[in-house]
Each structure stands twice: as C-alpha cells, then as structure tokens.
Amino acid sequence: MGKRGNTRKKKGMLLAVVMLLCAFLTGCGLLDIRDGGLGMTNPDYNPDDIELEEAQPEESQPEEESTTSEHAEFPNLGEPQKEGTASWLTEAGKAALVEEQEWLRDQGAVFGASFLGYTPDYSFPGKEYQRAETYPYLEGIPEDHIIEYTGDEWYVIVPAEDGWKMSIESCSWNDDFTETSTEELLWESDDGLPLILQCNLSDLYPNVQVTARKGSREVSWKPYYLTYAGEIEPADGVKQLLSGSYMPEEGYLYGMEGSWYCDSAKTDAGEPYFYSVTFLTGESGYPSDMWYYGGLLDGEMEDIRFFWDGYYAYGDPQGESLEFWLNTPDGTRSGTIWLELEGDCLTIHEMEGEAFFPFTSGSVEKFYLRPVAADGENYDYSGNEIDVLLAQPEVQERLELGMAIRDVDGMETIQGEACVLFALGTEHPDQFVAEYYYAVSSSGLVYRMDDLTGEWEPI
8 A cells, every 4th residue: 555655656646847847848839929039038928818918909018018018129218309499499498499489489380590691601600609699599509400401591480389381492483483392302301490591692682482381381481681771571370580680699709899090001003092991890899790891081071982881700719810701782701811919909901702802902901990989988079070970870770781881071059069971872873862961970870851840860
C-alpha cells in the first residue's frame, strides 16, 4: 500500500508538471502573438479576456494603454505641432503678439501689416535688431516665415487669429495697369504666426497678393506703402499694425544732438555748395533714419536743391563705416561712407557704391555740429532755421511729394521776433511757383501764412 501510494503520488506530480508546462508554453505563444513576437511578459495577462478585448471598439480601450502605445512609436512627440512651430517666440514676443492680435480683432481686421523699409537683405547689420525692437515677435523668426520675392520692399504681416489660411501669390498687371491676375503660389500656412515678405520692384504696382481664407470668406491685399502717411494702404479686413504706428524715441549718432553741416563744398563750376545731414538712432542707440539736404550757397542764403530721407546701418563692428540707403526722385541711392570724429568736427569719406556728395566732385568733406537745445532749455536757432522748418511733418510730406524749398528775401517780425522766411512750392523748368509760405524765429517757433488773410499762424 505504501509503495503503491507513493507511485500514485509520483505519477500525479509528474502529470501536474506536464500540464503546467503545456499551459506555460500555450500562454507564451499567446503572449508572443499579442506583443508582436517580442517576448514581452504581462503579469496582468488573462487568456480568457482575449476575445473580449479584441471585440471592443478602439475608443473604448483604456486611455493609459493608448498613450503608452503612442509614446512607444513617437518617444519625443512633446507639445502639439502648432505650439512647436512657435517655439522661436520669446516671452516678450509672445506678449507683443497677443497684444497685436487683440488690437487687430478689435479693429475688425483679418490680418495686419507694416512697412519695414527698403533693403536688398532683411538681415543686414543694425536693421534686424531695430525691427525686433519695434516688433518683438520677429526676433529669431525662422527662414520658413521669411518669404523673399522680387523687389526691395519689406513688410511684416500678422494674422488676427488662428484658423485663417494665409497665402502669398505672385501677380501681374495688364497693359494699362488697371487689373491684376494671380500667378504662382509662393507660400501658404495656417499656423496663425507672423511672417516677413519681400516684394515690389515698383512703388506703384505691387507684384504679389496676400490672401487670407477661412470657410467661405476671403480677404486679399496687395502690399503698398503710403510714403506721405508713413503707413501701409489699408483695405477691408487689413489694417496697419499697432506696433508700426508708434514712432520710436529718436536719439542722435554719437549721442550728439543736432545736424552736421558742411559749407566748404563746391560744384564743378566752383560755386559754393552746402550739405546738412542728420543721423538719427533708435532707443537702443542703433542707427535708424537719416535726413539729408543741400544746395547752393549765396552768402548766408541757402538755395536748397535736394532733400532726401532714408536710413543707415553699421558697416563694421566699430561703427566707423556706415551703409546708407537714401530715397531720391530717381530711386534709392546706396553706398558706404567712413566717419572720422574729432570733437565736434566730422569728416565723411565716400567709400563704395553711389556718391554720398551729389552735385559736387568731392569725395571727402568736413562737417561741424549744429547742436539743438535740450528739452526745457532756450536755444538760439539763428542760422539753423531751415533745420527747424524741415523737422515739421507737413513740410516733410510736401517735400516727399516733389515740392522744393526756397529762401525768401527779407525778414518778418512776428510776435516781436525777427523771422526768416521760406517758400515751399513746385520747381518748373523756367520758374519756381510758391504755394506755401513759412516763417521761423530764432527761438524755434514756426509759422505758416494763411492764404486767405495773409496772417501768420503758428504750427
């Protein structure tokens, strides 16, 4: 009995081991099928649940298992794609973009735009930094959001919100420049982020069209800059950007407030010639705008022959070399000049490109500083009256439209002060036609003559 019982126990134990081994092998086979044959073990695995799990719809699978599967396939998925595309925005850029887009929506605009300037290269020294100051959301903007097409005008464009598909297409005009037709698609995106656009060979006829589409609505705009207004030409759904509406607080190159004046130049015929140039800077001290005018000298009387505006940038790390771009009636004049500063005397050398000293044969001229008064101080503007007049916005606008300034003989006493007189009008081949009269006092007050009454009124 004892031996037979022991034998039965041994047989029973052997049978149990065999059954367990079979079950183990069967289970391993099932696990291999479910995990793609990778031999992974699952301590929670229950063979009875296989059919139930496979029958369940995909969305009913546990969220945790789905997430694990996604991350196994894309381990560095991270944030959503739209957030990733905006990773170049700084904190200041994000805040400025939110403010800009809120303002555009308040104005009922689909997108906004601003003119950035004339230049063949967006990233030339100085200008890129200045633009990032005015538009913080442009700092570090990637190349895929800078669209370069034929032309030398640059614009920033900002969608008012996500959901609008922005596209840029080239366009052409018919023979009489009354209609356009779109051609090649240059760029498109619906990420709702700012972009920079280079375009326009002509100041009058844009060569691209910007279009925003959402559902059945479509808003189109052809980039056009209104020089006299200092803003873009708006359209239905398109507004001037809030950031671009603010004039930066301007300083002066070298921190020396005033204009640089040269009265030692001469024309090829030996006639005395003068130049006056003002180098302005932005809040950071980097180069920004330039005002430049000049003409013939008759004693102390100035016969102005040109008035140009433009901008400039450092051409070298020391800031001694400057690259300039000046807007003239014949187009943009550009080149490089070299500066040597000694006290309040500035020597300007022409280096490369087009002449900085028009209408004379000189390539090196000496300038001296004509300072301006600090805020709250009195200052004698005797001899600098023309600078005071040229600083008036309405005078600048009329000069940009092609008018010219002439001195008027004699003086006028206004409010007890002796004033120098100027005429603003149109230069014809055979005569100068005066259309506006101005008077400037030695204390810096500017007056305009009323056409109807002949009285002087302050401006």
